[in-house]
Amino acid sequence: MTYIEINGSPATADTLRLPALTSYGHFTAMQIRDGRVRGLDLHLDQLRSATRELFDGDLDEERVRADVRHALDAVDARDASLRVYVYWPEDDERATLMVTVRPPQTMPVGPKSVMSVPFVRELPHIKHLGGFGQNHYLxxxxxxxxxxxxxxxxxxxVAEGAITNIAFWDGESVIWPDAPSLRGITMALLEPRLPSTRRHVTLADLSSYRSAFLTNSQGFAPVRRIDEVEYTVDEELMGRVSAAYEAVVWDTI
Structure with a gap:
């Protein structure tokens, strides 16, 4: 079950009309544990910058935090998978915030198989709505x-996954593709905590890397293959990724 609040109140058929009929907006996705989240400042920065670019308006940080707390309290959820969506109807003085609360999620266990597709997202630096192309190819x-x-x-x-960021390992550095893409929150948390570099990566380069892994709001997972290129899961690397991720301080909302 998904619980939904809009502007701090339980959603109704009337208030759901806006998100049902428009795809112009943006969101952030987070995992809540014991009422806390990793990288809260990064989530808020992502929401503020996208609101400024899409709507030429400012988003009040404390309002976002208050709406998130209210939605969690409404269903007595200390652990949750939560999203904050931002819309801004014309003629409204402030943004419309929709908060959705679902049971907590983690990245499904096991190395992942990945298929390359000929598609890149429009305005890829924004976590925007209306991703028909990426949903189609996913x-x-x-x-x-x-x-x-x-x-x-x-x-x-190579830019990114449909719902993930991807990183490669050459034995010394974690390589994040240097191409227009969304800098996801988990990527943003891990990049400075690992021996990271940005590099132009193409499909022709894939076999030159020793291993790879994916990240998104649910965590991270190793890659076992991309198309016909097979990878060995580097347990030492994944241990370093896990240690870096676990070292991130949880922020109180």
Whole structure:
């Protein structure tokens, strides 16, 4: 079950009309544990910057935090998978905030199989709504027996996963693709805590890397293959990733 509040009140048929009929907006997704979240400042910065770019308006940080706390308290949830959506109807003086609360989630266990697809998101630096293309290709990947789709441009340049960021390991550095993409919160938390670098990555380069892993709001997971390229799960690397992730301080909302 998903619990929904809009502007701090339980959703109604009337207030749900806006999110039901528009795809112009943005959101952030977070995992709540004991009323806390990793990277709260990063989530708030993501919401503020996207609101400024899409709507030319400011978003009140304390209002976001208050709405999140209210929704969690309404269902007595200390642990949850939570999203904050931002819309801004014309002629309204402030943004409309929708908070959804679901049971907590973690990245499904096991190394992932990934299928490359010829698609890149529009305005990829924004976690925006209306992602028909990425949903289409993610569905196609699932139907073909894969766990995730890898978005690439017409030249085979790797950007990101459909719902993840991807990183590669060359034995010394974690390589994050240097291409237009969303800098997801988990990626933003791990990048400075690991020996990281940005690099132009193409499909032709995939076999040159020793291993790879995916990140998103649910956590991280190793990659076992991309298309026909097989990877060995580097347990030492994944231990370092896990240690870096676990070292992140949880922020009280």
């Amino acid at each position: 569905t196609a990947a699932h139907r073909a027996g894969h766990d995730e789709a890898l978005l690439t441009d017409s030249q085979g340049v």
